[in-house]
Amino acid sequence: MPAWRLGGLWGGALTGIGTLTYGLTIVSLGLSLSQAFWVIAAGNLSFVLLGLCSLQGPQTGTTAMVITRATFGRLGGAGISVLNWFTVLGFEVAAIALSALAGQTLLAKAGVTGGTGERVVLAIAAATLLAVLPFFGHATMAKLLRWALVPSIAFFAIMLVILLHRPHSPAFYGHANWATLSVAVAITISASGLAWCNQGNDFSRYVSLGEGRGRIVAWVTIGCYLPQTGIMLLGALLATHLKGTNPFTDLPGLFPGWFVIPYLIIAILQILGGSSLDLYSSSLSLQAAGLPVSRPLGTVVDFALGAALSVAVVSASSFYAVLNDFLLLVIIWLAPWAGTFLADQLHRRGDFGTFFHQPAGEASARPLLEWPAVVSMILGMAACAFWLNAYPAYVGPLSGNVSGSDFSIPLGMGVSFACYLSLRRLGPRIQRS
Secondary structure (H helix, E strand, C coil): CCHHHHHHHHHHHHCCHHHHHHHHHHHHCCCCHHHHHHHHHHHHHHHHHHHHCCCHHHHHCCCHHHHHHHHHHHHHHHHHHHHHHHHHHHHHHHHHHHHHHHHHHHHHHCCCCCHHHHHHHHHHHHHHHHHHHHHHCHHHHHHHHHHHHHHHHHHHHHHHHHHHCCCCCHHHHCCCCHHHHHHHHHHHHHHCHHHHHHHHHHHHCCCCCCCCHHHHHHHHHHHHHHHHHHHHHHHHHHHCCCCCCCCCCCHHHHCCHHHHHHHHHHHHHHHHHHHHHHHHHHHHHHHHCCCCCCHHHHHHHHHHHHHHHHHHHHCCCCHHHHHHHHHHHCHHHHHHHHHHHHHHHHHCCCCCHHHHCCCHHHHHCCCCCCHHHHHHHHHHHHHHHHCCEECCCEECHHHHHCCCCCCHHHHHHHHHHHHHHHHHHHHHHHHHC
């Protein structure tokens, strides 16, 4: 697969109403539209992380969490795989909940209303449909996501034209302080490059070996940045017209019926299609953790847990609040993992292939734990938690004392990155002494 197709796969996955919702959440923090523009434009540059975390797949031919064993050791990699599975499951739950809310709005247009019970039934139906998609395989999913680009872009373009001709609500004139802006940037990064970097190699492993590293990083970054930024900005604009916290309830009042019904149908299919990447990676994570599960069995486990958790989410009073808390809390492990993984890539000078092509005897002697990575990960997680603001779920000590700001991502990544390289350089000196 050429690198441009990998960019198209990611672009298709991100061109959906799930991305639109991330823009809505940013404005829900109290940002003005102009502030949201700069936050979204800057935060989505983090897709460079996804590009850098996609370079190992082509040379190893294996998945992200299997490659993680090289950095953390066999047991350490298994622990990271479990964390990854929980995180991917969380994004699946968000997609299922969004599909249920969209389905409820669609039924309301048909004159069917049922409240919370209806949302529960729709969530279970969405989880069932999502569970079926990965069985068609990677090639089919990639093709469907690329095909979804054109109709999705067309509907978003129509939405933009309609919104530009409507008056804004008072939310348009909001203004957030610097601390709230830091939280908004953290959420944007967590919903973009950081959210996907732990899955990059799951799909880049199909890229041809002849593709240059620069091309892979460029195509992944561009393929993700353009649709995610554009649609999040559209979501921020939409937020200035909404009255409540449900991203679908006010759509019939804002848009004509000829637009709303087909848009909701395409939105549901696109949400589930994009989230099939999560479900695909989720079962791979269970296998990488060393659990004796086949991919079909892993999909069934995901279906059961995803359906149960999505029922709780659609029953919550505010979908935005649940989504914001989730996006902020997963930073605690994702940022240190990315820092440690990229530091190991620098330490190896990008050569993971040698590790995975060792003779069987050498491969079986690999350590259970790579202590430089484990220590770096723990210190990075502590640093993240120290300056994280996921109010009301959790507020770190430094965040609470610095106006409620959030600089967990640069602090966690920076600590883990620097610590790993330092420990790798100190290791030989300690052994010689």
